[in-house]
Amino acid sequence: MIFVWLVGAIALLVLVGWLGLEWQYRRRAGNRLAFAAGQWNIEAYAADHYQIVGVPELINRTPASEIMVPELTAETTLLGKETVDNLDVKVTITPQHPDAEARADGYWFAYIVKLQKRTQFKVQIDITGPEVRSLKALWVRVHYLTYGPGGRFPKTGHVIVPLQFPDPAMAPPWRDTPQAQVMPVPTHLLTHLDTPTEVVKRYASPHAQPGDIITLGETPVAIMQGRWRHPSTVQPGWLARRLCYYFLPTSSLATACGLQTLVDLVGPWRVFWAFIGGTAKKVLLRQGGGFYQLAGDQARLIDDVTGTLPPYDQFIVLGPESPQLIVDEIEKATGLGAAIVDVNDLKAVKIVAASPRVNRAVVTQALIDNPAGNADEQTPLVLVRPK
The missing domain is CATH 2.60.40 (Immunoglobulin-like)
Structure with a gap:
């Protein structure tokens, strides 16, 4: 009996020691x-x-x-x-x-x-x-x-x-919409070297007048913030590898790396419960979109590979960080109402953030036909002039 107890005690000590080593190892950051x-x-x-x-x-x-x-x-x-x-x-x-x-x-x-x-x-x-x-x-x-x-x-x-910079003094043509005129404004290829406020000052301010609204695409704003990741740096976990199959093929969450970026942003438990809640809403209430409501704004704003113009088409671009602070800063610095928007060719307009002077209804209607384009137009700014 003593021998059995001794063996059990040794096994317990080994187990506790192994768990301690494993716990310490998992707390280590590796080569950061x-x-x-x-x-x-x-x-x-x-x-x-x-x-x-x-x-x-x-x-x-x-x-x-x-x-x-x-x-x-x-x-x-x-x-x-x-x-x-x-x-x-x-x-x-x-x-x-x-x-x-x-x-x-x-x-x-x-x-x-x-x-x-x-x-x-x-x-x-x-x-x-x-x-x-x-x-x-x-x-x-x-x-x-x-x-x-x-x-x-x-x-x-x-x-x-x-390496190529449009002349800010060259005024692009205005386009008419029922409630406003719009001017897609070309810029150089935006990078981490740029800031939204300086880009607006350089390219949009020369053509603006009091009462105008400047809109910025959410993806270019995120790019200027350095919020883009190459898939080689993303390590998909158990959850992302399994849940990505349940999203539509056109979704940026339909790949393991795309979904893992969301897991990294909001945590695995929120993604898991958003999936459970979204599935329940779809099955029981016949209503879609539950996952994106529960997972947060970043779930809708992630652009997977091929989601933007080269060379960023090779990267996963996240949604912008602190968008409200950005539009408020632009309005303060330029006097223009400012909005960060997510627009596509399917007549879907989402205003991610807007400064106090912005009439959201006017902006939504003005951008409904996506004047900035979804290809390589390189017009991340759109100047809106309400009628």
Whole structure:
């Protein structure tokens, strides 16, 4: 009997020890080395040569571990109206570590990012060729290897840099609607380098007058906030892999990665109970849309891959953060009523947020035919002039 009790006690201790180790392991963050795009500038803008320089950062957000970066490289994709085959691209990476000088030969030596610290590196991209002025944007992928307690993991940071800029003084034509005139306003390809207020000031304000309303697409606003994720960085869990099959094929939640982004935003339990509640409403009351009501606004605003213009068609774009603060800031800075909207070609207009001066009924009617377009028009702003 004593032997049995002894074996049981040892087994219990082993189980408790194993559970303790597992609990501690699950609390560990792994290799949480984050990429921040930083500031990018066009240093040279000649007829046959562009030079783009950026200074991204690597930030160690791992609570109690140092993370090593043994490898770091960058590759580029050029987007333009013409062929890019005649263009030559050279990429130079120079470490700017706070405690170690860069090598003259350009070699990236393994570097340790210490606890809660960060490091920078300079990326210089020279584009040379006769068709350089046809380029619309530059997509930079920074590939870096993290090495630490979590193992050896490759990661990629993404940066989009606009290279073509419409003349803000050029006034697009107005279009008539029953209650207002509308002007779709072209801009450059919006990126993390932009802010909604400055974009409105630059492109819409020259054509506006008192009483006008400026509307911004919710997806471009989210892009300016950096709220986009490449599917390779999304790890679909048990819930997302199973529930995604129950959404319509046209839904941005109909893929495991698309739905997982919502899980990451609002939590698995809210998604699960929204699914249960939405199913019950549909079965018992014959009413759809219950899931989106229960899961929150972000469920409707996520755009999956192919949901927007290149190169963001390769990413999952989330809904904007704090949209009310953004429209209030635009109204204060420009004097224009402002609204962030979600509009499609099916005559569906959702006003995500609107400043106090906005007549929501007028905006809804003015945008019913989606003057901004759903293709690559690149007119994320629409100026509305009530009649």
